[in-house]
Amino acid sequence: MARDRRGGSPPPTAVSTDLTRRARIRDAGLRLFSERGTEGATVRDIARAASVSPGLVRHHFGSKEGLRAACDAFVLERGTEIKERALFQGELDQPELLLMHRYLARSMVEGSGAAASMFDRLVQATQLWLERHAPSETPDPRGRAALLIAMELGALVMREVLSRALGSDTLSPEGSLRVARAKLELYSQPLLSADAAARARAAMDALGERLDAAAAGEGRPATGAGDPGG
Amino acid sequence: MARDRRGGSPPPTAVSTDLTRRARIRDAGLRLFSERGTEGATVRDIARAASVSPGLVRHHFGSKEGLRAACDAFVLERGTEIKERALFQGELDQPELLLMHRYLARSMVEGSGAAASMFDRLVQATQLWLERHAPSETPDPRGRAALLIAMELGALVMREVLSRALGSDTLSPEGSLRVARAKLELYSQPLLSADAAARARAAMDALGERLDAAAAGEGRPATGAGDPGG
């Protein structure tokens, strides 16, 4: 992925950016995949966005799926690096980080292969964060972390409707500040009173026992309960 | 949408279910749209799932978009009814409710028109729920509710990766119980200490002031901060 500039019809002048054409294609793929999904983003569109012929996409990445895999790999590699920089050096307002997030969120909705491993990685990091900053004697720390990450990413995926409902773009400075404040609100005070929580816990324990009993005798199934409002 | 049964190639015998063919198409659309998205679900597949010719889809709904609109309308209408029944009569384990949820979540990811209005409706209901059960002197109750709903739906959309990470299907009795417990955990105890919350709040206030100042003089933008682990 180092700098290289060779042959081709257009004479070797700088073309819009100083990136390799290969890198330009990858970046365009990253952006269009996260905006429109794997199906929605066509090779031709990606090529156009990179100011390149569709054939070149195939030349460099073999196939659309190949480009997809390359994007996955890139996010997996650079993503963690960028995220660490953001977390530990406070460089939070990187548009690159946002792009990675959006790409990941899309991938996870669509169930891409690399998305799953990235999700696992995020869950593990979150679990560590939770153990350090929000300890709890929960019997299922991994479940707690996984659900939190899924919900976090959800807010990103729902960006469009969320923006509409709030009246301001979630990605704009004002909108993201508003979301950040709301998130702070949600994270700093419990939604359920100790009373309600205890009642819900009891109900779930009962359900769990019923489930265990059913497992032994192939009884009727039962689904979850107890979420506020949604 | 009443019962009707007229002409057609197959003699008037009962076909697989007792639903109108029109209703069968709508149901298949509901299912396939929520499983594969608007692009992923083809008219031919939907027709096959409904044991019907592709032409009949067009006949009844005009176009694929028409079918989509009909599904939206159905969810908008029946959805609230079902949800109310679920909430107020405790009938939580309806597979129909789950289908509606999944359809909605997909719609919102894809930004369908009706999804937006449904989202608004959900936000309003959640806001009421929050005011009653988790009062707070937040300056932005609507923002809090909207974010909560977006995150709730996110967990649904991320079902695939979430299931993979947890090791058990989120929709199975065991899996959904586990998710419900994790959710209870998250909702019943704050993730941020009063200390950390105060610090974050101060940082956001500072950011907000900087933003207001910039608004007057067209200064440089700045993006949000302060989310745990994600």
Added chain:
DNA sequence: TAGGAAGCTATACGCTCGTATCGTAGGCTC
């Protein structure tokens, strides 16, 4: 300085999609 390798475009093939059109069968109205 000849020749192969790499970057790149242009063009075309085959497939699948949404949609349009036509033909047919049954029920309703007068």
Added chain:
DNA sequence: GAGCCTACGATACGAGCGTATAGCTTCCTA
């Protein structure tokens, strides 16, 4: 029972997709 409306299937069409291939240009190497 003639005429018409509605339900429905079969077939076809054009567009857009991913992909294959051929050919040109430039650089590297021997």
